Amino acid sequence: MTVRAAVDRLRGTRPVILPSLLLCDFGNLEREVRHLERADVQGLHLDIMDGSFVPNLTYGLPIVRALRRLTDLPLDTHLMMVHPERYVDQFIEAGADVITFHVEAVENPRPLLARIRQRGAGAGIALNPETPLAHIEGCLDLCDLVLVMSVPAGFGGQSFDEVALEKLDQLRRTVPPEVMLEVDGGINDQTIATCARVGAAYFVVGSAIFRHDDYPAVIRRLTELAQSC
Numbered sequence: 001m002t003v004r005a006a007v008d009r010l011r012g013t014r015p016v017i018l019p020s021l022l023l024c025d026f027g028n029l030e031r032e033v034r035h036l037e038r039a040d041v042q043g044l045h046l047d048i049m050d051g052s053f054v055p056n057l058t059y060g061l062p063i064v065r066a067l068r069r070l071t072d073l074p075l076d077t078h079l080m081m082v083h084p085e086r087y088v089d090q091f092i093e094a095g096a097d098v099i100t101f102h103v104e105a106v107e108n109p110r111p112l113l114a115r116i117r118q119r120g121a122g123a124g125i126a127l128n129p130e131t132p133l134a135h136i137e138g139c140l141d142l143c144d145l146v147l148v149m150s151v152p153a154g155f156g157g158q159s160f161d162e163v164a165l166e167k168l169d170q171l172r173r174t175v176p177p178e179v180m181l182e183v184d185g186g187i188n189d190q191t192i193a194t195c196a197r198v199g200a201a202y203f204v205v206g207s208a209i210f211r212h213d214d215y216p217a218v219i220r221r222l223t224e225l226a227q228s229c
């Protein structure tokens, strides 16, 4: 599948639960991926943290390459790093389909969004809870995806911040419907429906999936709740 086809596939499916692999068992990556595929997930969310933009350090290119070899699922790559412009080409070569970087990490997001698109990947911009929506308004025309953080980027297992709801509501009214509105952080059976109601259709879920054994049951339940709006 080409990168564009993967992005179109993601864009054409709503709602989508995107498991964040932060808490998965990396010693058994293939088993985890098969388990998620059997649960009918439509994509995987990869949290790349550099220990500088955020205090936490996760994984990078080798894991993206390994996942690319293991699955055809769209790889939704969330770069929480300084100087994302130094790495996006490598992430695309490694197999990332959507590349999202943080507006707080760059001076002007426009050239980088344009470059990601030019390379055939989906371009996404992310903003932290404390960052006003005004900071991304000037680049929305270049975005395939907008990632509204409902926790400060950096760690799984944090509590949902309602500031994300106002932003999603605003965005839904201003961006064209083909732009994917994604929410990330503290998404579970208590918070997902409210996010869907204000326009999110792509839901990143970490601890609510990986702290359970039965991924299919959790994913089915979350999908139903997101559809119920």
Ligand code: DX5
Binding pocket: 020, 022, 045, 047, 078, 151, 152, 153, 154, 155, 156, 157, 158, 184, 185, 186, 187, 204, 205, 206, 207, 208
């Ligand atoms: C936070 C990450 C998230 C996070 C989601 O910086 O971007 O993807 O791991 O985890 P939960 O669902 O546990 O908040």
Ligand code: ZN
Binding pocket: 020, 045, 046, 047, 078, 184, 204
């Ligand atoms: Zn994320």
